[in-house]
Amino acid sequence: MQSQAEVNMPDQEVKHALQSEFVSFTVAGQAFCLKITQIREIRRWSPVTILPHAPADVLGVMNLRGAVIPIYDLSARFGLQQTEASERNVVIVVAVHGKPVGLLAESVSEIISINPEEIQETPQVDSRSTMEYIQGIISHDDTMVRIINLDAVISAPEQVI
Amino acid sequence: MSGSIQDTFFEECEELLEAMDEGLTAVEGGDHDPEIVNAVFRAVHSIKGGAGAFGLDELVGFAHKFETVFDEVRSNKVQLDTKLIQLLLRCSDHLADLVAVARDGGSTDEEHHDTLIAGLEEYLDEEEEELTFEPMGLGGPAAPPPLAIESEKNYTIRFQPLKEMFGTGNEPFFLFQALSELGDLKVVLDESELPGFDSMDMAESYLAWDLELTSSEPQSRVEAVFEFVEGLCELSIASDKDDEEEAAALEALNAAFGADAGPLGSGLPEVTPPAAAPAEAPETDTSGPFEAPAPAEEVKVAEAEPVEQAEAASPEAAKKEQRGPKPTLRVELERVDRLINAVGELIINHSMLAQQIANLNAGDMRDVETELEGFKNLARDIQEGVMAIRAQPVKPLFQRMARIVREASSATEKQAKLINEGENTEVDKTVIERLSDPLTHILRNAVDHGLEKPEDREAAGKSRVGEIRLSASHRSGSVCIEIKDDGAGINRPKVKQIAIEKGLIPENAELTDSEIDNLLFLPGFSTAKEVSNLSGRGVGMDVVKNAVTGLGGRISITSTPGKGSTFTIILPLTLAVMDGMVVSVGGQTMVVPITSIVETMRGSDDMINSLGADGTLLSIRGNFVPICDVAGALGLMKPDDQPPGVYLLVETETGQRSALAVDDIHDQRQVVIKSLDGVCGNIPGVAAATILGDGKIAMILDPESIISAGGTAGFDTERRMSNAIAS
Known part of the structure; x- marks a missing residue:
């Protein structure tokens, strides 16, 4: 009995260690997700201060406890239509290269746990910008959830600004 | 741990290099005060000492040569002439480079290194032999003995290093080693002040040494050993030669008097007061006719000497304090920044509070408003105080610029001298840091493009040596930095022509003089015909402008043909x-x-x-x-x-x-x-x-x-x- 437990325990531990948790949310009707460790906090949308001359996907800046952080519209970033931001929307605060950045999403759905082997490679499609921003896809409850490549989303267009 | 010690060393190096630069600049300005030369020598020596502790051989080697030349200067064996001063200045630059290389890695220009070494050796050639000979003479067993017989003295030395001494890379062991070369040395460690392990401070110094040296050398030689730790330790040197001779004299006396010989010769403390008093009296009285007076005189002199030196040391220390900065506290910048951020939040908090109260509409709020006003004033006081912590004089920055001008003028074969004004103007630390690059660029430009060649200057009726004036001043809530050269001024037609060629302005553009001057700040504008080693590495004045505007400041340029150009940088006092x-x-x-x-x-x-x-x-x-x-x-x-x-x-x-x-x-x-x-x-x-x-x-x-x-x-x-x- 005891020996069995000893054998089983590590197995379960290994499984848990390999599993990672993702937060899924919708952007322009599509399901996306980010690793939970990448997310610092999720806030309700409140009007931001507009940055002059900013591209359409940069909504502006927000005061996060004394720090000025930029807010990106994920939808516009992915080449989808611009989000009409409202109280119902959320800002997902992530840390990119140690700096906080806010991402506007329609709504947050749930936390999903998946094994690494469940992550599928992004199939080749025509839209190049999409390809850059998507790291892989997961099938979850019969819907496709896209894993966002955070570094590509935040760093690449910043040079354009 | 070793990392942090090394950091301390490099921090010290920064200060020492600064002191060295300051000294050399003073020397260059014609002030050949031995005290200044000494200060530079000590700075170089301390760098060498520290570098030795970290095994930075190249640095040690160069510093040694440098120091040796300075030693020659110090002892007036070599005259300080313009050529030597220029060499020393270049060497000080190189020393700074070597320190930087030791800290950040990378490499220095070996050819340059060798040239400087060769230059230094020129001044050493004749003296070299003597130099190598000197320590041999000291350590050589042949010389001292006969002297020792003649007048061997017992020195009692109490040596208690302060913790600062260890910070400068000095090592008691080497001091003792040097002492032991002078004669027979007995070292006793006094560890009485050593606390228990729990209350021990790693950086503190608890140890003291009692040394007994038997040597024929004069006291000045013994003191010379401790020269470099002067002010870094508590030191007392007493020689008993006087006592001995006194005793000898006494013995002679006693022999003469016969009766009192016993008690006096042994110098017993048990001697009853009445007996001691007459014994002392004859000693002073009767010494007159005997040979005793000479040693007695000597005693006085020898005694007076340390006192005099102690006195000399304390005003010197006071002088140092006057010369150097007032007592300071070294604080991590991060702590200050945290405080600044907190004060910033406090100010925001105040305005939030004020707004909330204004929104309350709760009848008579006069009292609250008065208090709120007081809060605001206090917050402002704190903020100003905190900003003052960050404020630093521009002096070190300006001193570094002297080097830029030196290098630029030697690279372009022009002659230029930099005159600094308002060095004590205080500016936020970050501003100083971020000003370094733009200033460097402007100064290089001033030498490269602004100043004319010596012969052209002469033809234009100016002195061969170009003059660049770097000044800082406070001007109504902002800091004004001016770089003024007395060169040829901006060649406006040429500038305009280039701007047209580069497509920066339309061909038929009519521009005012000041508009043309400001074309220099356009990206992609560079008047250098050939890409010189100095300026024009594809980095233009636009970078300078960006750096200045990045600091919330602005830069402008005025120029008079034939008279020179002036760059004016206006910066905010604080960045927060x-x-x-x-x-x-x-x-x-x-x-x-x-x-x-x-x-x-x-x-x-x-x-x-x-x-x-x-x-x-x-x-x-x-x-x-x-x-x-x-x-x-x-x-x-x-x-x-x-x-x-x-x-x-x-x-x-x-x-x-x-x-x-x-x-x-x-x-x-x-x-x-x-x-x-x-x-x-x-x-x-x-x-x-x-x-x-x-x-x-x-x-x-x-x-x-x-x-x-x-x-x-x-x-x-x-x-x-x-x-x-x-x-």
Whole structure:
């Protein structure tokens, strides 16, 4: 009995260690997700201060406890239509290269746990910008959830600004 | 641990290099005060000592040569002439390089290294033998013995190092070693002050040594061993030669007197007072006719000497204090910054509180408002105090610039001297750090492009040596830094020609002189015909301008052909807080720095005059000033098409006036500057951001760049375009 437990325990531990948790949310009707460790906090949308001359996907800046952080519209970033931001929307605060950045999403759905082997490679499609921003896809409850490549989303267009 | 010690060493090096530079600059200026030469020598020696402890051989080797030459100068064996001073200056630069290499890795120019070594050795050649001979003479067993017989002395030395001594890389062991070369040394460690392990401070010094040295050397030699730890330890040196000789004299006396010989010779303490008193009396009285007076005299002199030196040391220390900075506290910058951030939050917090209270509408609030005013004043006091901590004199920065000019002039075969003014002007540390690159660039340019070749200067009736004046001063809430050369001035036709060639301006452009001067700041502009090693590495004056505007400052240039050019950099005193006018523009709240506003006024239709299709001028007491629509310049839509109601009259560095049209003015208040660096790229027209009382972020505008973005014509098209994109 005891020996069995000893054998089983590590197995379960290994499984848990390999599993990672993702937060899924919708952007322009599509399901996306980010690793939970990448997310610092999720806030309700409140009007931001507009940055002059900013591209359409940069909504502006927000005061996060004394720090000025930029807010990106994920939808516009992915080449989808611009989000009409409202109280119902959320800002997902992530840390990119140690700096906080806010991402506007329609709504947050749930936390999903998946094994690494469940992550599928992004199939080749025509839209190049999409390809850059998507790291892989997961099938979850019969819907496709896209894993966002955070570094590509935040760093690449910043040079354009 | 070793990392932190090494850090300390490099920190010390910075200070020592600074001291060395300061000394050398004074020497260059004709001040050959031995004390200054000594100071430089000590600085080099300390660097060498520390470097030796870390096994930085190259540094040690070079510092040694450098130091040796200085030793020659110190002992007046070598005369300080212009050539030597120039060499020493170059060596000090190289030493700084070596230190930097030791710290950051990389490599130095070996050829340069060898040239300097060779240069230094020139001054050593004749002396070298003597130098190598000297220590041999000291340590050689042959010489001392006969001397020792003659007059061997017993020195009792009490040596207690202060913790600062270990910080300079000095090692008691080496001191003892040096002492043991002088004679027979007995070392006794006094560890009585050593605390238990729990209460021990790693950096503190607890040990002391009692040394007994039997040597034939004069006391001055013994003292010389401790020269480098002077002021870093508690030291007392007493020689008993006097006592011995005294005793000898006494013995002679006693022998003469016979009877009292016993008690006096042994010097017993048990001697009863009555017996001691007469014994002493004859000693002084009777010494006259005997041979005793000579040694007795000597005793006095020998005794007086240490006292004199102690006295000499203390004024010297006081002098050092006067010369160097006042007692200071070394604090990690991060701690200060944390404090500054907290104060910033405090100010934001105050304005939030004030706004909340104003929103309460709760009857008589006068008392609260008074207290709130007091709160505001206190916050401002704290803020000013904290900013003062960060403020530093520009002196070290300016001193580094002397080197830039030196290198630039030798590379271009021009002669230039840098004159620094207002070195004690205090500026925020970050400003000083970030000014280094732009200043370097401007100075290199001044030497490379500004100053003429010596022969051309002579032909123009100027002194062969070009003069560059670097000055700093405070000017109404900002810092003004001027770089003024007496070169040929800007060749305007050439500048214009190049700008046309590079397509920076249209061929038929009519530009005023100052507009042409400011073409230098355009990206992609470089007048250097060939890419010289010095300036013109593809990095232009636009980088300088960006660096300065990045600090919230502005730069302008004036030039008189044949007389020279002047670059003026105006910088804010602090980077953290400023006074601003809160305005609304295109539905957004924004802040305009108060320093740039000359006057504010409410406009009426009859004050506005059209000029051409799009241009509008505002008439102010008979003067016409171009109107710049801020909302348009920032690409913001206006809520409706009503003309902006309020104008802010601003004046740029070049004296050009413009009226910034905004929707409304709300308030004038102190705002905390939040940099947008790393949040988004450089936004034209926006200097930074701030957080207002309601927690919202407001942009801090940069009036100058709004105006230069094109105040009138280009705007409407831009606005139409952004409107089109938006709809």
